[in-house]
Amino acid sequence: MSNFEIPKTHRAVIVQADTTVKTEERLIPTVGENEILVKVSAIAINPTDWKHARRNTSPGTILGCDFAGVVVQVGPNLRVPVKVGNKVAASLRGGVDKERGGFAEYVKVYADLAWIIPEGTYTFEEAATIGIPLYTSVIALYGPNGLELPQPGDVNPPAAGTWLFVYGGSSSVGQYAIQLAKLSGYKVITTASKRNHKLVKSFGADLAFDYNDPDVVKNIKEATNGSIRLVYDTISEDYTYPLILGSITEEKSAKISVLHKPDPETVEKRQDIRWLETFIYTAYGPTVNTKNNEEERAVLSKFLWEKLPGLVRGGLKPNVIKEFDGGLDNVGVALDYLAQGKASGEKIVYTL
Ligand SMILES: NC(=O)c1ccc[n+]([C@@H]2O[C@H](COP(=O)([O-])OP(=O)(O)OC[C@H]3O[C@@H](n4cnc5c(N)ncnc54)[C@H](OP(=O)(O)O)[C@@H]3O)[C@@H](O)[C@H]2O)c1
Structure with missing residues (x-):
């Protein structure tokens, strides 16, 4: 006391x-x-x-x-x-x-x-x-119901050049997510309004795309050779999922960490994807x-x-x-x- x-x-x-x-x-x-x-x-x-x-x-x-x-x-x-x-x-x-x-x-x-x-x-x-922004990113990236990625400083980092797609990099959650992903050893691709590209790069993003650009999906796919298997969607609204689904690998190995589960129709489109939902309060x-x-x-x-x-x-x-x-x-x-x-x-x- x-x-x-x-x-x-x-x-x-x-x-x-x-x-x-x-x-x-x-x-x-x-x-x-x-x-x-x-x-x-x-x-x-x-x-x-x-x-x-x-x-x-x-x-x-x-x-x-x-x-x-x-x-x-x-x-x-x-x-x-x-x-x-x-x-x-x-x-x-x-x-x-x-x-x-x-x-x-x-x-x-x-x-x-x-x-x-x-x-x-x-x-x-x-x-x-x-x-909330960092705690949520810790659970979404490293938690038992999240992507379970290696943490910063872990002895087994990811293979060099592995992409992690942080959707919504300029959000409060996204700003910490980008930094943690980089510290974990990933290459980070993100989306944000054009005016925030400098900002997300200052947090460590390797590539930034404007989600308002009609060519955004094509551009992300080209930049990554369609190889994205890991996604953390820090916005997680119905309008974010089509962009993500269009941008990632077509192979059956993708994992998407979300903050609100998509509707059943969206999940139905790619049943092979593992949707991992974080609700931060369960960790509190x-x-x-x-x-x-x-x-x-x-x-x-x-x-x-x-x-x-x-x-x-x-x-x-x-x-x-x-x-x-x-x-x-x-x-x-x-x-x-x-x-x-x-x-x-x-x-x-x-x-x-
Ligand atoms: N489930 C959970 O446990 C949990 C935990 C934390 C947060 N959340 C939720 O996650 C969301 C984000 O939280 P936050 O605190 O990071 O919010 P925030 O900082 O207030 O979010 C603002 C940012 O969202 C971005 N944004 C808005 N619409 C977008 C879109 N369509 N695509 C990409 N980015 C978009 C804006 O980017 P630009 O200005 O660059 O356009 C802006 O920088 C909120 O809905 C929050 O309630 C859920």
């Missing part, structure tokens, strides 16, 4: 019945087994936040997944060596629980799903961007309304504690940040911005 003076109440962003959000006063959450309490310094906004407020509306819950700050209290039986005073970032499923949510002055989270920010590397704002430990997958959680936690600090020290780049003003009281502005599809190659963050 800490000597730090923890107040009895704090402010948190609460989902309202009319699907808006409002900052309200709440009791400070009580930490249990393997939990830590973090005094939050910065939060980052994801599309899932507006979807939880507007579509899966659960009134009275605390919204928000991704945050960074300082540990002020630790519970018993921690799975990892985290201490009061450590600077950490973490992610959880927001918008489902009245006590646990990321857009708040104080957040409780499972210790093994936080990570310690190495001194002299990321700011709190940069560290907050790691949450016991959570309201969410199936818990301890195997995925173990893969994620091991990555956060054994690989991520080294990668951050070694130059892993955070998402490109766009900072909005107004802290917790103004989160609704970012939710609108994302819901209207305005985010392009950028991550909205708030400093508290």
Whole structure:
């Protein structure tokens, strides 16, 4: 326990019945087994936040997944060596629980799903961007229900010149996916709007194509000799699958990691393909309304504690940040911005 003076109440962003959000006063959450309490310094906004407020509306819950700050209290039986005073970032499923949510002055989270920010590397704002986008990419690329690729630094890297197609490289998820794929030893081909090609190349993409170009499928196939067998679709909408299916190998060996399973008609077209679906919250430990997958959680936690600090020290780049003003009281502005599809190659963050 800490000597730090923890107040009895704090402010948190609460989902309202009319699907808006409002900052309200709440009791400070009580930490249990393997939990830590973090005094939050910065939060980052994801599309899932507006979807939880507007579509899966659960009134009275605390919204928000991704945050960074300082540990002020630790519970018993921690799975990892985290201490009061450590600077950490973490992610959880927001918008489902009245006590646990990321857009708040104080957040409780499972210790093994936080990570310690190495001194002299990321700011709190940069560290907050790691949450959903990087965690999802870890599970989609390396998890037991994902592509199960070699991880950065593994003894058995892929054969030289193996392509990995990251669909949607300029998205927050895509920016980390490109970097992890390169660190794992793949050649990366990606799609993004033309204006973001320089950006995706700065993250390491070898080739970038504009998904709005009518010749995109032909161009990708030519550039790769129709040899793509591994795909990670970071957008995963009905309109993304035809482009992917047209661009990849015709042999029966392709694996596509998706964030939403395509409709049965799409799956029917190529029954030989292995569609591997990631729903990141299943890796987040016991959570309201969410199936818990301890195997995925173990893969994620091991990555956060054994690989991520080294990668951050070694130059892993955070998402490109766009900072909005107004802290917790103004989160609704970012939710609108994302819901209207305005985010392009950028991550909205708030400093508290
Ligand atoms: N299942 C899960 O566990 C899970 C986890 C994380 C995220 N997701 C979902 O994955 C999606 C991406 O999340 P995010 O945080 O990365 O979003 P984001 O950063 O807000 O995405 C914005 C980006 O999407 C790109 N984009 C939009 N339409 C596109 C298209 N048709 N083809 C290619 N790129 C397109 C834009 O690229 P340009 O500006 O270059 O055009 C833009 O840079 C969201 O729908 C999110 O809810 C699901």
